[in-house]
Structures are given as structure tokens and as C-alpha cells.
Amino acid sequence: MEVVDARVALAPAISLLCGALVFAAADNTFWRRFWSVSAALAKLGIVMSMLPGSLRGVVYTFDLVEFTPGVGLAFRADALGMFFSVVSSTLWLFTTVYAIGYMEREPNRRRFFGFFALCVSTTVGVAFAENLLTMFLFYETLTICTYPLVIHDETPEAMRAGRTYLVYTLTGGAFVLLGSIWTYQLAGTMTLSQPGILSMEAGRTTLTALFVCLIAGFGVKAAIMPLHGWLPTAMVAPTPVSALLHAVAVVKVGAFGVLRTIYNVFGVELLRELGVCDWLAALAAVTIVTASIIAIFQDNFKRRLAFSTISQLSYIVLGAALLSPLAATAAIVHIANQAFAKITMFFVAGSIQRTTGKTTIHELAGIGYRMPYTMGAFTVAALSFIGIPLFAGFVTKWYLSLGALESDRWIYALVMLGSALLNAAYWLPIVYTAFFKAPHEEVVVQEAHWTMLGPTLACAAYVLLLGMTVSVPGMPFALAQAAVTFVFGM
């Protein structure tokens, strides 16, 4: 059932307004914090108020402006979009609180929090985009809004990373735009409300080229190898930004775009006939394994996290590319699972850096005694990535492996297994170093400020909840299943 409801447009709009108010607050700390938290809360409130209806199967739509028939800006909150927006708006609240603590003494906080709030707006805009054009608009705006965050320190290294980031993501955006124009030319519409709008009539070569165009465009942000180059260099940004880039906004927007391309632009049936998804699945599998192997050799904490992100994102891509309902479920729920676990890790890395100044892994000996809660949260996230039952990551691996078997591609089940081992190989040494190696200095329990510790623990708790109950309040597994039912026409 479709209902016209302004809330779908209000969700991005309200954080946009709050972002503007943060800029207006200038150097007043209270109002800046007030509007930053308000932006996150207001958006979460609006999204959550739509959740009960969404779970009943209601789809909220709102047409903002139509330029010519079929070309316009419109919003639509279907199951997949709701799932993504619930995840991102929940995490946003945590990240905002964390950022307030982390950025306490940094310069340029007005710019930082202003753009931080604008990013919320754009991410929800992508989640609720009814058509490719709206999606493209927010996809590009997100790039622009995250750039000032990446270069926040304004060191030569940060500026260089910022330039790399822009070159990669803007080029990707151009491909998305090109793909959108092309889709419109072939299908006469750009809507994302159908399970596929293209048909075989367009010809095999054209469709393949279009697929490559769109996937390459979204794949830049989803960091599919070899388009991942920007991600590790962008690590120079302040930690809340890395958390944002890596867990919530930028990379997930890319992965979400890949899902939309596969399920709503092309459609499962057409892609089965076209056969291009086999290549995408292979590419994703290669990314999963290669990035994990590179991660093992990183000593810088945040760089190891970065390569892990690259590897984990390709789970989503792989799940989507297998074109089986079970794997699709895995792909969608992994948006949440990876997000909560990875953001926990980034919060931990940031807390350690702020509290002790340590940024490399070999320095972390005995840190578990000094920051027990923080490292406890880290252990939870690590176990989730390895895929131990009861932790969120297990759910993904289980469904993805089932999906691989369902579509007769057992090799990808093996990839899952291998990836679990590789994850163990690069996460467990950190846990070991933290808890079982003798500390270099005298041990005093010294946790980070509550604004940083609180969000860390909350996210770790979510990781456990997601693994144990599958359906946590506010993290509805049912939405993922509804989305799968829709796109597979079951």
C-alpha cells in the first residue's frame, strides 16, 4: 500500500535545517552541540515514526518536484530504504555524541559539525530516493559534504587524501549520472520502485555496458577492488569521520547503490539472463580475500580497519550478486551488521588515540588492563567479524553461505570460510596483545570520557543483540525479508 506522506521528505530536510543552524550558531559551543544532537535526534524520530507503518507493509512516498514527466526529485520509503535509513540514523546519533567528545579541543568545529549534520541529511536522501536522479543528487552532495571532514586537519597529507577522495568519488558520481541518463533513455523512467525497469530488448551489449557504468559508479564508494584506492588514504581524517565514512554513510551509500542497481534498475530476472553478475560475484570474492590479506600486514590500527572495511563491504556486493533470496537477505542485513561492528572498532581506535595517543597495534600491549570496557567492546566486534555464532556477523555468513549453496556456487561458501579464518588472523592478535601481553608502563584504569565510551558500548551491545535475536527493536530483520520478497517476486 502506498501512502503520500511528507515525512519521507522531511527526514532529509530537517537535518539540512539543523546543519544550517549549526553554521549559524557560529562559535557558540552550546548551540552547536544542541543543533548537532537535534539533527540526529529529529531524523531518528521521524524515521522511527514511519517504522511501524513500514513493518505493516506501507510504503510512504512524496514527490518533491517534477521537471518533465519521469524526471524529477521524489522520495519513497520502501522496505530496503527504510532498513538503510534506520541503520544510518541510529548510528548517527551515536557518532554525533562521540564526535562531540572527540572533537572537544579541535579547531574549526563549526565547519566540522555543520557538514557532519549535512551528511545525515544526504544519507537519508539516498536511502529514500525514489529515482536514480534523486539518488545521484544526494550521492554527490554526500561527497561534497564529507570532503571538508576528510581534510579537517588541513595538513599536506590530509589535503592530498582529500584530493584523492574527490577524484575517485566525483568520477564515480559522473558514471552514476551517465548511467542514469542512459537508463532513462532505454527505459523511459528512472524509478527505483519496481523490481527492475530494463528489459532485454535494449540488447545484450548495451545492457552490459550500462551495468558496468552503474556498478563502477557506485562501486567507487563501495570500495570494490580496484576502485578502493581512496579509502585507506582517507584515514587521515579525525576518527569520527573515519567511522562515518567507513561504517555509516559513504561506503554504505555505495553498497546501497549497488543493491538498487541490481534489484531495482535491472532486476533479478534480467541479470540472470545477462550473466554479468557472475563476474561481479567473482570480483567481490577477490576483494574479500585480497583486502583481508593486506589487512594482516597493517600495523597502523586505522589502516587495518580500513582494509577490513573493504573486505566486509564486498560481502554485501557478493550477497547481492549471487541473485538468490537467501544471499540477498545476507546482503541487506550485513548493512546493519557490518555497520555496528565496524563503528564499534573505530570508536575504540579513536578512544585509544585520544586517551593514550597510541595509533599502532604493537603499542597496544596490555591496553586491555588500562581500558577494559573499551577493549571489551572491541573483542565483541572482532568476534562478530570472525562470524562466531551469537554475534551479528554470524547471521550474515550463515545466510550468505546458504545463498551460495542455494545458487549452486559452493565456492563462495568456501570464500566465507576462508574469510572467517583471515578475520581471525587479523583481529585476534589485537585482542591477544591487549589482554595477554605485559603492558609497557604502569597500569592505571583510564577510560575515555563518557561521551566516547557510551556510544562505544551501545554499539557493541547492538552487535550482540543483532546476533542473538536477529530482530532487535528498531533493527528490523522483517524489513530485510520484506525487501527480498519484493525484489524476487515471491
Next chain:
Amino acid sequence: MTSWPPLLVLFVLTPLVGAVLTPAVSDASGRRSWEWALGTMLLTSAMAGALIMRVLDEGPFSYVVGGWVAPYGIELRFDEFSAFVAVVCLLGLLAVIFSRHYARDALAPGRIPYYYTLLLLNMTGMIGFIVTGDLFNLYVFMEILSLSAYALVAISGEKTAEMAAFKYLVMGAVSSLSILFGVGLLYALTGSLNMADVTGRLAGSAEAPLVLAFAALTLGFMVKSALFPLHIWLPDAHAIAPSPVSAVLSGLVVKVGILGMLRVYQIAYGSGAIDLSGLNLMLTWLGAISIVMGAFFAVFQDDIKMMLAYSTISNIGYIVMGLGLASPYSLIGASVHVFNHALIKATLFLGAGALIHQTGRRTLTGLAGVGRSMPLTTAAVSIGAISIVGIPPTAGFLCKWYIALGAMQAGEPLFAVALVFGALLIFVYYIRMVNAFYFRKPQEAGAPAVHEAPATMLVPVLILAALCLVMGVLGRLPLSFIEPAVTRLLAPLGGG
């Protein structure tokens, strides 16, 4: 009133008479000449409104001066493409309003009446060029337009301005000659100068002189519109001229070349006497190269008006590419971009003019942090920047979207690629500009406090910025307005 025939003639004569009389009514301060020019432009704009109402009602119409029919008499024609006069009058009006304080500060008092005379003459040339139905008059009006433009570039009397005007004059004179040659050849072939008449008589003409005629016309018009590689006169002329003049030059005067090309196409397609596919291919390529080269040069500019001037070259590239692709979508997109680019570029040049007038600086480095002291002007310029990149929901979006769709429609997706990546480059340098306004710290401490420009400068900029948004949201209207003209243009080709 709207269908009163001689209105079309009065429409051309009003700014001409106004121009000639300006020095006569002027006083020492130049105030009276401003009022006179303003009144003239208001009257002319009202007439433009009436004429457009009529073309909306009954489609294209013409007026035969003195009742002498073609090929002997002079005919004035008004069709959908002629609706460009609406933008001409609007920009002319706003440029005059803007000039009130600007001219007083930038020009010697003795030159102010002549400045308005030239501006009104420029308008006359433009309006005449657009509504004439006669090839020789087309040339005459183009010369009125060009000569006044050369003089306007040089009006500040500075050495650099004179050099820029001279460069513009040399290129302009060659192109005018080329156009005159083309017109002459067509006259020799058909014995007529009336466009509709020429179209009818061309069939069966010898091919070689026909090709030569169209080549000469195209070459001339391409210089006028600064298509790469014939663009070298433009950046200096547009950057050095007083800002209201830059707005008129970049927004309107370069479009004369484009409108001229549309007239050439109307003759060529209508007569069916010549196959233009080779020419179209060349124009498409040159358009694509212009987009990329213009953007590429602009990225390296620090002078804000230089940047805008190079941006004009890119945008002319878009329009020419749309013409060359010759598919319905691309032609609609290109024709509407002629209108929209005029609005957008005027926003940018007038906005930049206000910034330069208030701060005394014209480089991005010098203008760093100006967003804090002049928030309204910088907001308007930013809207212009977003529009010219083509980000929805602003005016630049739909035209570029249509041109890209047209490339797909013509089976040339590679040109859509050029368009999109050109837009990306353009995006990069406008981001640099907006970044300088808002996020870079002012260069020197203790610079004199700067505040918003006077209302006569601020209000035109704000009106134009608002139009950039309105034309984006209501983008469908100009598209459906121009569509019948494009359909008629392409009809002789069949299919379309």
C-alpha cells in the same frame, strides 16, 4: 494591442531612438541618462512581453514593412526562437539598473551618457538581429551589435581594456566579413535576401557555392559565439569589460552566433538543398572540445571574471554540441540553454561585479572569506554556480539533461560522456570559488570592513538568482515552449 502589427517595428525602433537621444537628455552627473535608459528599457520590455503573448497564442507571425512583399521589401519575423528577446530585455533592464552606481564609480563622468547609448544600441542590434526576416538586415543589426560591443569593452579607457577591445575587434571584423560573404553568395544564388524566400529558392542550386556560403556563415557565427578554437578573443574581452557589460556580452552577445546558426539551419533544413551532416559532426566535436577545454583553462584561473569567461566557452560548447547532434532532444536542450545560460551567467557576472565593486579585489585569493561580509551576494553567486554546473533543481540542469539524452538519442553516447565529465570539471572550479567565499580565511588582517552592495546592484543579482531557481523548478515550461519550433525545424528531415 498584442496583435497590432506595427508593434514589431516599434519594438526595434524604441531602443534605437532611446539610444540616440540619451546624450541629449543627459545632465552633468549622468543621473538623467540613467533614468532615460531605464525608461527606454522598461518600455521595450513591455513590448517584448506583448509579442511573446502573441507568439504563444498564434505561433510565429511576421510583419511586412510598408507592405512591400519579399523579395523586395523588408520583413520582420517573430517565432519561438525570437522569444530570446525576453531574456535580452530582462538582462538589458537589469544591467542598466545595476550600472547606476557601478558606472558612476568605474567611468569618467563624461563617458556615462555614451555608456548608456552604447548599451541601448547593443540592445537594438540584438533585438533587430533576432526579429529580422531578412539576411542583409541580419548582417546590419549584427554589426550594430558588434560595434557597440567593441566600444563597451573599451569604455573604461584603460590600456588593457583597449587591447582586449582591439583583439575582439579584429576577430569580430573577420567574422563579420565572412558572414557578409556568405549572405552575398546566397543572394547571388537566389536573387533574394528574405530568409523564407531564400529557403524556397535554394533547391536545385549548384552545390559548390552553396557549401561555400554555409561554410562562411558557420565560420562567422562560430567566431561570434567563441567556439573553440576561435575563442581566443573572449576571455580578455569578457573579463576586462565593466561587469554589467560582461553580463550582457557573456549572456547575450555570444548567443548571437548561436541564434544565427539556428537561422542558417532553418534555411538549410527547410530548403533541403544541402546535406549538413558533415558540418554537424564537426560542430559536435568542436562543441565537446570547447566544453572540456573551457573547463580545463578555467580550473587554473585565479581571477574570478576570467574564470567566468572561460566558463562561457564551455557553455557555448554545450549549446553547439546540442545543435550538432541534431536530435530533437538535443536541439530542445540547446535552445533552452541559450535562454538559461543567459540568466545564469548574468547572475554570476553581476554578482562578481558587486563583489569586485565592494571589495576592490578580483582574485579568489583576494576574495577569500567574503561570504561573511556579503552573505546575500555570495549566496546568489553560489546559486548561479550550482546552476551552471547543472545540479537539479536549478536552471542549468534540464538543458544539459536534454542535451545528454539527445546524444543517446542520436546514438552517440560518447558525447554524453564528454558532457558529463566536462560538467565534472566545471563543478571542480566552481567548488573552488564557493570554497574561497565561505571557508578560506580573509587574507590580510585589518582590511577595511566590507558590506553589501547598494540596492541597485544587489536587487538585480538577487532577482537573477531567484530566476535560476524558478527556471529550474518550472523547467518544463521553456521546454514545451520551444518544442514546436524544434519540431518544425527538423520536420523537413523526416522522422525526427
